[in-house]
Amino acid sequence: MARTLEFGLDTFGDVTTNPxxxxxxxxxTIRDIVTQAELADAVGIDAFGLGEHHRHEFAVSSPExxxxxxxxxxxxxxVGTAVTVLSSDDPVRVYERFATLDAVSAGRAEVTLGPGSFTESFPLFGYDLKDYEALFEEKLDLFGELLREEPVSWEGRTRAALTDADVFPKTEGGIRTWVGVGGSPDSVVRTARHGFGLMLAIIGGSPAQFRPFVDLFHRAAPAHGFDRLPVGVHSPGHVADTDEQAWNELYPPLAANRDAIGAERGWPPYSRLQFQRDVGPSGAIYAGSPETVARKIADTVHRLDLDRFDLKxxxxxLAHGELMRSIELYGTRVVPRVRELLAEEAAGAGVG
Known part of the structure; x- marks a missing residue:
């Protein structure tokens, strides 16, 4: 644990309710998000990420x-994204927007790139879903070239070629870049090939099952000329004063949201029994009291050897007031407790 462990908060900008x-x-909703980020900054959270979506449940379509x-x-x-849908965007414009954000934030910008688990942006911006993989592969390659901040010559089949193209503004220290991955080995290796951080989106199953992907990533990085690259996890959760309060606050809106999206994707209805499995020790939802959530995060950090944990x-x-309390508890009680638990574990290992 000699490395610096970071803690983030992510939101897709879910449209919430009035009292x-x-x-x-x-x-x-968007104004509330700014207020939530202010609180996250005040309580010491390291990063705040916004997801890009183009559907009625979510208010944020232009995260930057x-x-x-x-x-x-x-x-x-x-300040960063969770994620930017690079496949239906233009890498040059994405670079320019984040370089500008980096300037106004004095070097605090970062970007998480992904092909998009929601596909509404593809027809909206004139892309064919049959090119889903090719679009992301080529655009990620071009974005990697643009990050060098030198004139770029590039050619592919999904956008016009570039010849000695220079893009502006230049940054003062580069743009920290992650790739959001759901668990595909090819995606893990591709991320290592580009030298980007790996952000594992773990929204179901046991987080421990993702250890082979972490190991694959660490094996692939040196093969492509990189030292150890950072690994993060993005997972859902909610913190309240007690386990029961957190679960009772979270389940109704979470179940309604999952069932609405699941109806489009053919998922079975989400049950309270499944929810209790998900919030249990081996599940992918980090919900409960500060102690419960801290112990579960510490276990995941240890098992996956993480550099970053982001709580969605x-x-x-789920109401703004409940979100604000969750942020406050995450920053003031969960994060310090996770660090304490990991320090105790490291000291015990040293004694042994």
Missing amino acids: DGTLKTDAE IVLAAIAARTRRIR FAHGT
């Missing part, structure tokens, strides 16, 4: 604009 149960507007507002109202927290803290219509 009377009515839905907030997208605009109100919201992140710029957050950067102007925070002091130290990293917003779920469906």
Whole structure:
């Protein structure tokens, strides 16, 4: 544990509810997100990430604009995405937007790139889903070239070629880049080939099952000329004062959200029994009291040898006040307790 372990918070900008149960507007939700990020900064969280979506449940379709507002109202927290759908965007524009965000945030910008687990952006921006893999592969390659911040000559089949193209603005220290991966070995190796950080999206099953992907990533990095590259986990969760309170607050909006999306994808209805498995010691949801969540995160960090843990803290219509309390507890009690548990574990290992 000599490396610096970072803790982040992620949100997709779920549209939440007013105290009377009515839905907030997208605009109100976005303003609430800025307030949530301010609190995350105040309680010492290392990073705040926004997902890009183009559907009615989520208010954030242009993360960089919201992140710029957050950067102007925070002091130290990293501002990034979870994820940017590179496949349906243009790598040059993505680089330019994040280089600009890096300037206004004084070097705090980072980007997590992904092909997108939601596909609404593809027809919206004129892309064919049959090119899903090719689009991400080629655009990730071009983005890697652009990060060198030198004139680029590049040719592929998914966008126009570039010849000695220079892009601006230049950054003061580069753009920290991750790739969001759901568990495909090919995606893991591809991430290592580019020298980017690996962000594992673990939203189901046991986190321990992802250890082979971490090992594969660490084997692949030196083969492509890189030393140890960072590994992070993005997983859902919610913190409240007690386990029962956290579970009772989280289950209804989480189940409604999953069932709505599941109806489109052919998933079975989400049950309370499945939820209790997911919040249990071997599940992928980190929900409960600060002690419960801290112990579960510490176990995952240890098992996967992580450099970063990001808690996806917003779920469906879970109210802004409950989200704010979760952020406060995560920063003031969960994160310090995780560090304490890992330090105790390291000291015990040293004695042994």
